[in-house]
Amino acid sequence: xxxxxxxxxxxxxxxxxxxxxxxxxxxxxxxxxxxxxxxxxxxxxxxxxxxxxxxxxxxxxxxxxxxxxxxxxxxxxxxxxxxxxxxxxxxxxxxxxxxxxxxxxxxxxxxxxxxxxxxxxxxxxxxxxxxxxxxxxxxxxxxxxxxxxxxxxxxxxxxxxxxxxxxxxxxxxxxx
Amino acid sequence: xxxxxxxxxxxxxxxxxxxxxxxxxxxxxxxxxxxxxxxxxxxxxxxxxxxxxxxxxxxxxxxxxxxxxxxxxxxxxxxxxxxxxxxxxxxxxxxxxxxxxxxxxxxxxxxxxxxxxxxxxxxxxxxxxxxxxxxxxxxxxxxxxxxxxxxxxxxxxxxxxxxxxx
Numbered sequence: 001x002x003x004x005x006x007x008x009x010x011x012x013x014x015x016x017x018x019x020x021x022x023x024x025x026x027x028x029x030x031x032x033x034x035x036x037x038x039x040x041x042x043x044x045x046x047x048x049x050x051x052x053x054x055x056x057x058x059x060x061x062x063x064x065x066x067x068x069x070x071x072x073x074x075x076x077x078x079x080x081x082x083x084x085x086x087x088x089x090x091x092x093x094x095x096x097x098x099x100x101x102x103x104x105x106x107x108x109x110x111x112x113x114x115x116x117x118x119x120x121x122x123x124x125x126x127x128x129x130x131x132x133x134x135x136x137x138x139x140x141x142x143x144x145x146x147x148x149x150x151x152x153x154x155x156x157x158x159x160x161x162x163x164x165x166x167x168x169x170x171x172x173x174x175x176x
Numbered sequence: 177x178x179x180x181x182x183x184x185x186x187x188x189x190x191x192x193x194x195x196x197x198x199x200x201x202x203x204x205x206x207x208x209x210x211x212x213x214x215x216x217x218x219x220x221x222x223x224x225x226x227x228x229x230x231x232x233x234x235x236x237x238x239x240x241x242x243x244x245x246x247x248x249x250x251x252x253x254x255x256x257x258x259x260x261x262x263x264x265x266x267x268x269x270x271x272x273x274x275x276x277x278x279x280x281x282x283x284x285x286x287x288x289x290x291x292x293x294x295x296x297x298x299x300x301x302x303x304x305x306x307x308x309x310x311x312x313x314x315x316x317x318x319x320x321x322x323x324x325x326x327x328x329x330x331x332x333x334x335x336x337x338x339x340x341x342x
Contacts, residue, residue: 003182004243022336063239069183073243076186077250084253091257093332097266098303100340101296102326103333105309105318112317119296124340128292135267136283144271153280154271161268162275168262169272172204 001063002056003049003074010045011081014038018086034090038082045078046071097131181236185244188230193251196223200259213306216259220252266290 017037025033049071054064065073092099104121105113113121122128136152139145144158154162179187196219209215224245231241261268273289274280281289300316303309308322318326333339 001239001243004246019335022338062237065182065240066180069180069186073182073186073247077246080250080254084250084257088253088257089332090336090338093329093336094338096329098299098308099325099329101299101303102308102318102322103330105316106323106326106330110315112312112315114315115293115296115300117315118300119292122296126340128295129287132266132287132290132292132295135270136286139267139271144267145274148280151280151282152274152286154275158271159275162271165262165268165272166275171201172262174204174263 001059002054002065003070004077005056006045006049007074007077007081010041010048010078011085014041014082015086031090034087042075046075049074181240182243184234185231185236185240186247189227189244189247192223192227192230193248195226196220197255216256220248224248
């Protein structure tokens, strides 16, 4: 139970650190910065786990776990809360296509938009073409695609990712 | 040697998570699933219930059983984004397009595969089906669920100073 409590508390501290970082820092590679904060925080989390009382000074004996099992469980929950929680929240808020459409409609004076208005007004007026260009730039900057003689070509990393996506899509019978 | 209750609950949670993912591939691969998100949520809910039943049967106490269920919830929040990257990400689809084109594609040719009007029409329809939008004459408007979602994320964007994004 100590692992769960520390993971929850640690995750809140991490959220505060992320908020300060995103509000203060002017970095282009924000996902990398968030991941660095998480990686740096991991040994701190483990140290806090190891150097605090097994019962945290308040848990009944029946809720005290073994040191190894408790620490591994705590790290698993702490990592999941960051990778599946805060990092995904950031990705959705920063890149979510559907969410951007919902926000655009909510901020429109009529609180409703035609498909043409959505098309032109996407991303606070940047339009859908900007969104497509942003995705292409992202694939290049993340090393999945390189520009070769004026053509976009997958790198070996991109080929591996594409192969994985194709296999998963076929197995799940996802429509093209 | 007997394992302590938290270790038993955690191992059972891993097993039930693996079962939920296997069932996801089996269900989607073998049958036609209309409401895919709901089906995936139900599979993980079933895994959490399976965890509870197994832990009770193995004599694990309530607190550790809850810990196991939390672990399954964490697996769910990790698995869902992975699934949506494979299923719906534009970047993933672009990568597949490029990998399937010998010699790659020019930027214009790639962009040409994503006609803006079709992209928007498709996504608006998906959002209507999911209950975030409703048709209002020739326009679309937010439902109550859509308003809550839009404002919650607008708040996050302001708090983290993310700009327009999208």
